[in-house]
Amino acid sequence: MSVYLDHAATTPMFDVAIDAMNSSLRKLGNPSSLHTEGRSTRKDVEDAREKIAKAAHCLASEVIFTGSGTEANNAAIKGLFWRTDKKVIVVSSIEHHAVLDPAHWLVEHEGAELIEIPVTTGGVIDLEFLQKVVADRRNEIALISVMHSNNETGVIQPIADVVSIAGDIPVHCDAVQSFTKVPLSFKELGLFAMTISGHKVGGPLGIGALILRRAVEIPALLHGGGQERDIRSGTLNAPSIVGLAAAVESNLFDAKKVAALRNSFEVGVMAARPDAVINGQSAERLPGISNITFPGTQSDSLLLLMDSQKVSCSTGAACTAGVHRPSHVLMAMGLTDVVSQSSLRFSFGSTSTETDVAYALSVLPDVITRGLAAHSVGRK
């Protein structure tokens, strides 16, 4: 058998989403066209927009479709920065590269100053630090961006507190991992901007959305027709939009079931390897993510060995050459680079089963034993 435990990377599309997308793929019409076919496709897109708005708890007009979560993050970070002449960007130190990289790019090319909010050993951002930064630099801060939950550890961040500390400073939230997994309201959180992505929620790859508060105008990244509120141009990807909406509307993610599987996996791991450490366990976490350190191993060896036993998991970070790198998230939580390179992420989703958990646990002890041996020859 093969066991897929990398749902945080991408998760299978729901059948309802595939069916909806298939029908849309067979349909003719550019949503921007004025004739019958165009109007019909436009209706599908706007129906989808309303469904997504309902799930994200925002206005339909606040949903801007993009080609990916990464694009939505870039649009938000760069757009909110360029919107004013303020130069300070505040982000958490555990953001995804889709937030960190555009922020660093603005530092290198646009004279931005970046302030990173540290996290506790439990993986939660330091609100006191944020409070102090906002008190000291309030009038210079262009935006604050903090993810709703971390993609490596699953630790949920106190976004409501961030918004309350920020006051009138725009707050963007990368909610790619959290959307549809835990309760999340754009409106109640009082966000300026929020990012979601299709393939993390049972929808297709290649579709995301930036939720941007009504009447907030930001400069566009892509010009060429202004289809999405003049903030994003390009013919709307109707089939993927329809697929994403169908996945979101289906509400098929069973958080209780997924959390139970994750928890039983963690109990099993700790029974087999009492020296293992579950990163971020003390904090409130997403139901499906488990990040575990196996002391004395190297995670790329463990991944290879798990893979050869047909269990798919993740090591977290890799550079452009595909070389495994220490995770900036785990290092921000105080782990050394060596320890952070001894960690694996297992992530569970709607298709995960108790059999998956049992199988993964059955191969784990031998994998860890071999991983320990491989690491000890490496240090010889």
Add this chain to the structure above:
Amino acid sequence: MKIIAAMSGGVDSAVAAARAVEAGHEVIGVHLALSSNPQKYRSGARGCCTIEDSHDARRAADVIGIPFYIWDMADEFHEGVVENFMSEYAAGRTPNPCLRCNEKIKFAAVLDRAKAMGFDGVVTGHYARTRESDMGRTLHRAIDPLKDQSYVLAVLNREQINGAIFPLGDTEKVDIRIEAEARGLAVAQKPDSHDICFVPSGDNAGWLRDRMGSEVGPIVDQAGNKLGEHKGAYTYTIGQRKGLGLTVPTADGSPRFVLKIEPVSNTVVVGAREDLAVTSMRGERPIFCGPEVGAAPLRGFVQVRAHGAALDCTYYVDNGQLVAELDAPLLGLATGQAMVIYDGDRVVGSATICETA
């Protein structure tokens, strides 16, 4: 067997991996990341260190249908190969980093890790053959004399040879490219890599000068008379004639050659062509690919460069050092080079040349 295929991104290692799969092995492709700061694209014929090469290796593994991973060996490579390359030059010797890489990385760090993880061996695209006989498993030259890489593999001990598979030794390179084409491997026509992979410009002297500085020193004749100045002794090699920039001509107008590099006094010694002649050599830290050689003299061949000639010699071990006495003199031999002994086409062993006479 369960084996790791070391895949550089070139045509040879790709075909070697494919042949290993066909031979019935369970094969996993591994690309070694040897540079901590890899170039994006390959330039010229220097290979296996770029992101483009790692993509080529991944693509080949996908086409062959085997799992593929990247192993970060940059630290091991730097310590075992690059630093050794610099310190050898600094000591006035001429090292061959490809041998060091086989000795320290491909058949040591990789093989050790593979074995610890439950694999039985490593398959590579080297052109060499192994044979089973009453001597155990022995290492032999490839059938393609132009591609034969047994010289750079002569640093492997018996245990390493037992863990190594070289599927290409019985085929000529031209046929490997045809086979790669037939297998649908996009690297079929990728140029061969030459020279030293971590010196992307191919300019060894410039590379060394950037890292070790260029301290000016004297160029002298064998009597110690100063004839000129050099810009860093390690940028010269024994037997070098061109680029000496000497202003004092010899009495008879005959050319001068580099005879010796003295790192401590930062001196380059030059002399006549006949002064380059070497009739015997001693090598330290001998490694035997098969049965060990003793004090009793044996007849065979010695080779001192990767694609150099096999020279008739008598060889034996004396005081822990491998000695080869040549039938005919050889011109221009640097310490630091590897001496590899052959018995016919069988690789007997190797040592690092520490003394010539």
